[in-house]
Amino acid sequence: MPTSAIAARSERQAMDWSLVLASQGIDVAIEHDPGARIWALRVPVPDLERARDAIKRFRVENRGWSWRQQVPGSELHFHWAALAWVFLLCLLHAAVGNGLGSAEFIPSAVRAGEWWRAFTATWLHADPGHLAMNAVLGAVLLGLAMGRYGGGLAGAAALLAGAAANAVAPWIRHHEYHGLGASGVVMAALGLLTAQLVAWWRHSWRATRLILGGLMAGSWLFLELGTSPQGDVLVHALGFAFGIAAGVVLALLPARWNPRLNAVGWGIAALATLVPWWFVVRG
Structure with a gap:
């Protein structure tokens, strides 16, 4: 024909x-x-x-909004909504610093029912240097992940993966500690980007070698960025792993579902941010 x-x-x-x-x-x-x-x-x-x-x-x-821009020399896009996340991080640090004990992640408090700490801790930082590192790296990784999967889907996935990393960590190590910082969310964004090539499996299983190469490259970046002795390597690793898992699911979803799912994602991201902080404010 x-x-x-x-x-x-x-x-x-x-x-x-x-x-x-x-x-x-x-x-x-x-x-x-x-x-x-x-x-x-x-x-x-x-x-x-x-x-x-x-x-x-x-x-x-699937027409993108004007904040979604292509990165020169690649097929990735940067979603400027990631800067709203950076702005909120800076705003919270200016308002409370690291002095909001009811929002830090404390394993015993979470086991006692204060589940919201797994979420709110991802918005707090120990000092300006800690904040700057996560804000700069997170703006790039989250912006690219949002450009790849959609702002709502990637934002929700990164926030939930970061909170899940906090929640799971105490089941692996059993001592008491205070945790705070957005690094779990940042590593989840890296995981989302690492998994993006899985979409090639929708076309052919022969793409496995390419996909494995992408996973290895992402893992190397994680080793470079997420294993500093000064950081919480366990939470970083869990955030990265949960981000990869979320990325695999999102990459394999039919493209025609993206507009509706992206709108749902924005709603989930908003709830994952506002509801936990409502519990903190409520006292």
Whole structure:
């Protein structure tokens, strides 16, 4: 059957569009000219108009907002909403520093029912240096993760993974300690980025080598960034692991689900921030 080509700007766009067309029952093949760096989709001529209409609807539904910018030289995007997270970190530190004992993570208090400490501790820092390190690194990693998966989905995943890392750590080490800092959230964002290539499995299991390479690169970055003796390496490792797990799930979700799930993610992120602090304020 004769086919016609639909041009795509990048490999990622070609892969995304091929999923859209496959979901509509349209036969599609991806073509690539390495010399000309051109990507295209080949579809049967009778399905051409239907394919173009499906792609148009997909682009309208997934149109990013102006804060989502492409990173030069890559297929990643930076989501400027990550700076709102940085602003809140700085605002809380200016308001309370590390002097809010009812919000720190203390294992015995959490076991006694004060579960919200697992969340609120991720917003507190010991000193300006601690804050600056997490704010700068977190702005980059969280911004890229939000650009990859969507602001709401990545934000919710990172916040929940960071809180989960705090909650699980006392079950591994049994001594009492005081924990605070956003490093678990930052490492979760790194985990989300590490897992992004898993999306290639939606197209072919032959991508396993590429995916494993990405996991190894992300793990190397974790060893460089998350294993400082001055930090809580266990919480860092748990945040990174939970971030990878969340990233695998998000990467394998059908692209057509993203707009609705992203809206749900924003709601979850808001609840994961506001509800725990409501318990702190309530006393």
